[in-house]
Amino acid sequence: MSAPGLTARNTETIERALDVEGRSLWTDARRRLVKNKAALASIVVLTLVALVAIFVPFVWPYDYAVLDYGNIACAPNWWPDHDVACYAGGLHIFGTDQNGRDLFIRVLYGARISLAVGVVATLVSLLIGVTYGAVAGFVGGRVDELMMRLVDVLYSLPFIFFVIILMVVFNQNFFLLFVAIGAVEWLTMARIVRGQTLSIKQKEFIEAARAAGVGTLGNIRRHVIPNVLGPVVVYVTLTIPTVILAESFLSFLGLGIQDPLTSWGVLIADGKDHMETAPWMLIFPALFMAVTLFCFNFIGDGLRDALDPKDR
Amino acid sequence: MWPYATRRVLGAIPTLFIIVALTFFMMHIAPGGPFDAQRHLPPEIEHNIRAAYNLDKPVWEQFAIYLGRLLHGDLGPSFKNHDFTVSQLIEVGLPVSARLGISAIVLAIVLGITLGTVAALNQNKATDYGVMGLAMIGITIPTFVTAPVLALIFGIYGLHFFGHDFFLPAGGWNGGALANMILPVTVLALPQVAIIARLVRGSMVEVLRSNYVRTARAKGLPNHIVIFRHALRAALLPVVSYLGPAIAGLLTGSLIVETIFGIPGIGRYFVEGAINRDYTLVMGVVIVYAAFVILLNLVADILYALLDPRVRFA
Numbered sequence: 180m181s182a183p184g185l186t187a188r189n190t191e192t193i194e195r196a197l198d199v200e201g202r203s204l205w206t207d208a209r210r211r212l213v214k215n216k217a218a219l220a221s222i223v224v225l226t227l228v229a230l231v232a233i234f235v236p237f238v239w240p241y242d243y244a245v246l247d248y249g250n251i252a253c254a255p256n257w258w259p260d261h262d263v264a265c266y267a268g269g270l271h272i273f274g275t276d277q278n279g280r281d282l283f284i285r286v287l288y289g290a291r292i293s294l295a296v297g298v299v300a301t302l303v304s305l306l307i308g309v310t311y312g313a314v315a316g317f318v319g320g321r322v323d324e325l326m327m328r329l330v331d332v333l334y335s336l337p338f339i340f341f342v343i344i345l346m347v348v349f350n351q352n353f354f355l356l357f358v359a360i361g362a363v364e365w366l367t368m369a370r371i372v373r374g375q376t377l378s379i380k381q382k383e384f385i386e387a388a389r390a391a392g393v394g395t396l397g398n399i400r401r402h403v404i405p406n407v408l409g410p411v412v413v414y415v416t417l418t419i420p421t422v423i424l425a426e427s428f429l430s431f432l433g434l435g436i437q438d439p440l441t442s443w444g445v446l447i448a449d450g451k452d453h454m455e456t457a458p459w460m461l462i463f464p465a466l467f468m469a470v471t472l473f474c475f476n477f478i479g480d481g482l483r484d485a486l487d488p489k490d491r
Numbered sequence: 492m493w494p495y496a497t498r499r500v501l502g503a504i505p506t507l508f509i510i511v512a513l514t515f516f517m518m519h520i521a522p523g524g525p526f527d528a529q530r531h532l533p534p535e536i537e538h539n540i541r542a543a544y545n546l547d548k549p550v551w552e553q554f555a556i557y558l559g560r561l562l563h564g565d566l567g568p569s570f571k572n573h574d575f576t577v578s579q580l581i582e583v584g585l586p587v588s589a590r591l592g593i594s595a596i597v598l599a600i601v602l603g604i605t606l607g608t609v610a611a612l613n614q615n616k617a618t619d620y621g622v623m624g625l626a627m628i629g630i631t632i633p634t635f636v637t638a639p640v641l642a643l644i645f646g647i648y649g650l651h652f653f654g655h656d657f658f659l660p661a662g663g664w665n666g667g668a669l670a671n672m673i674l675p676v677t678v679l680a681l682p683q684v685a686i687i688a689r690l691v692r693g694s695m696v697e698v699l700r701s702n703y704v705r706t707a708r709a710k711g712l713p714n715h716i717v718i719f720r721h722a723l724r725a726a727l728l729p730v731v732s733y734l735g736p737a738i739a740g741l742l743t744g745s746l747i748v749e750t751i752f753g754i755p756g757i758g759r760y761f762v763e764g765a766i767n768r769d770y771t772l773v774m775g776v777v778i779v780y781a782a783f784v785i786l787l788n789l790v791a792d793i794l795y796a797l798l799d800p801r802v803r804f805a
Contacts, residue, residue, distance in 0.1 A: 348517055451639035461640070468633075
């Protein structure tokens, strides 16, 4: 082991140097992301919101759907203007809504639905967009041209109108809401993935895989998709807030989630109707939504910087 | 330029056709029609009503009839606003929406460029962080939150200056009076102001570092000439290419703003029409909106090519 002329200490140094792990793109990116304070804080806040939304309803004394006509539009117990508070109804830290339901639990249910719609619809768009883009880019030629021309045409459609029509046509079906929004958001994803695939396709390892007899689908699955994940992950974090916005937009118009279920859009719409007498009904849902959207945007920006350090 | 423009206009025709077909068939596979009233009509009357609107014919035939009329500029009668044709309703609503939209886009461009330039000139200073923080707020807080909040603050609580109370109308159109326009236009423009400011800041920061700006400074040109004549021109290109999406964003926003502020534009027609299943009205509005988006995108593209000599009409 020890070569002539090397002291024990030197050998140790060399061994330690050889021990250094290779740093992958992802380890590097994680390190940079953790250094980004805004992104890190956003991750913490977002995790908190999600955990509270998931677990607190199990222990909270009020139900999101039970009406209480003795406590309509009560101010939060700590509200400065004591005239509007009705203390008979117990502890309502966010006050109650126009039907006497506890606003805190409703904001949490709104968070559950808004986040679920955001994540699920984004996954739908991810699935369609990545598959579509990878196939178009990898197969290339006329197929590519045809597929991307279709994307161009779809791009020029005023899409929110189609989602609205879809929601009207299918009577505000909850499941369809996921699909409708996801089906709208996949276009950009497809373009991004196609662009990346075009450049990856030229790399030697693809050629090697081909030479080894890997087919088109195998290549896309094993080699192309793992290599486009970077930009895709960034775009996903920026799609989730867009989707949450789209859902609240629809719910705000009365076309999304239906009572007694709720989402931030529904709560904000209700709050708007009662903002003169019960401003808390607008303030809390709006605040939760704004903070969540902020967090997603900061995380997206942070991830972009982390994964693509030259583009700062 | 003209061959390019012609090709683009021709290319818009299939897109418009797809839009017409998609909306038409989506609205017609809908369970429940426009005449599912609570009260039941005698069957023969119902039959007559359906016949009058061609609803008794096969869907394909209805589509052909609709297309034929559309080519003559006739969008058909409104299913819910009796005695009005869709074209009449749009004729009333479109100028209102257009006025709102144009004011908002002008405000967004002027304010966005100013803020973005100011931020870029003070890069990484307090002003820059302030402007970009505001822009982040403008992007993340949706129109349907800013609209009621601003209406509450300026329309209901009012502002108190020098012992006087100032109120802005919290709703209504009043024939497009200035006071009635301030809040809706502001709300509609805010997200676009934010996005444009971010765009301009980004490109301006880059342009200010470029060689030709350095050359201009080295020649001893005064600062304002370097900024306005040399840097800003190049920095504005991304704004021009953003105009298309900006207009699409404004249209979406106008649905909310017109509904909240009670403005009689076509955005509100669309929302009401969609909820009432007024097929013809919804389709009419979608077609008009789509035509606008396509047309304005085309204008933006041509403008872009005119401004940037590196882009050729290909």
